[in-house]
Amino acid sequence: DAGVIQSPRHEVTEMGQEVTLRCKPISGHNSLFWYRQTMMRGLELLIYFNNNVPIDDSGMPEDRFSAKMPNASFSTLKIQPSEPRDSAVYFCASSPTSGRDNEQFFGPGTRLTVL
Amino acid sequence: SQQGEEDPQALSIQEGENATMNCSYKTSINNLQWYRQNSGRGLVHLILIRSNEREKHSGRLRVTLDTSKKSSSLLITASRAADTASYFCATSPIGAGNKLTFGGGTRVLVKP
Numbered sequence: 001d002a003g004v005i006q007s008p009r010h011e012v013t014e015m016g017q018e019v020t021l022r023c024k025p026i027s028g029h030n031s032l033f034w035y036r037q038t039m040m041r042g043l044e045l046l047i048y049f050n051n052n053v054p055i056d057d058s059g060m061p062e063d064r065f066s067a068k069m070p071n072a073s074f075s076t077l078k079i080q081p082s083e084p085r086d087s088a089v090y091f092c093a094s095s096p097t098s099g100r101d102n103e104q105f106f107g108p109g110t111r112l113t114v115l
Numbered sequence: 116s117q118q119g120e121e122d123p124q125a126l127s128i129q130e131g132e133n134a135t136m137n138c139s140y141k142t143s144i145n146n147l148q149w150y151r152q153n154s155g156r157g158l159v160h161l162i163l164i165r166s167n168e169r170e171k172h173s174g175r176l177r178v179t180l181d182t183s184k185k186s187s188s189l190l191i192t193a194s195r196a197a198d199t200a201s202y203f204c205a206t207s208p209i210g211a212g213n214k215l216t217f218g219g220g221t222r223v224l225v226k227p
Binding site for chain 2 (some may be wrong): 001004009015031033034042043045048050056093095097098099100101102103104105106107108
C-alpha cells in the first residue's frame with residue numbers, strides 16, 4: 001500500500017524564493033496534518049485539515065506560510081518569500097478519520113534548505 | 116509550546132537490555148501515543164493508550180499512563196540494534212479536536 005507521499009524530498013533554494021511542498025495523503029484518509037521539525041523547536045504542528053477544511057492554523061508561523069487542500073488527495077504548503085530560518089524538515093501526515101483515537105501516518109518528509 | 120516532555124533526552128544501552136523512557140504532559144488528555152523515528156525518516160506510530168487505560172502491551176512494548184501525575188512511560192524489553200531511533204510521545208488534549216502535540220523525543224542508541 002502506498003503511504004503518504006511527499007515531494008520534493010529535498011529542496012534547496014535561495015532566500016526570497018517561493019517554495020511549494022506537496023503532499024498526497026493515504027487514500028480514504030479524512031485528516032491531513034503539516035508539521036515542521038527542527039533541532040531547536042522539535043516537531044511543531046503548522047496546520048491541519050479535516051475533510052479538506054482547515055481546522056487549526058494557529059501553528060503557521062507567519063503570513064509567509066500558506067496551505068491549501070483543494071481535494072481529498074492533495075495538499076500544498078507554500079512559503080513566500082522563504083527565509084533561512086525556514087530551513088527544516090517538513091512532514092505531512094494523514095489520519096483515517098477526524099476522531100480523537102486515531103494514529104497519524106507520516107510521510108518521509110521534505111528537507112528544505114534556504115540559503 | 117510542547118505539551119509532552121520526554122525524559123531522558125538520550126539513552127544508550129546494550130542489546131538485550133530494557134529501555135525505559137518517560138513522558139510528562141500538562142493538560143488533560145483524550146489519549147497518549149508513542150511514535151518512533153528512524154534517522155532521516157518520518158514518524159511511525161507504535162501504540163495508543165486512552166485516558167481511561169493504565170497499561171497497554173504490544174509485542175516488546177509496554178506503555179503505562181498515570182493521569183493523576185500526567186505522565187506516561189514506554190518500556191522496550193530485550194532491545195535490539197534495530198530499536199535505535201528517537202521515540203516521541205504525543206498527546207491528544209481534551210478540547211483540541213484530533214490534533215496531537217509532540218514532545219521533544221528521547222534518542223535511544225542500542226549497541227550490539
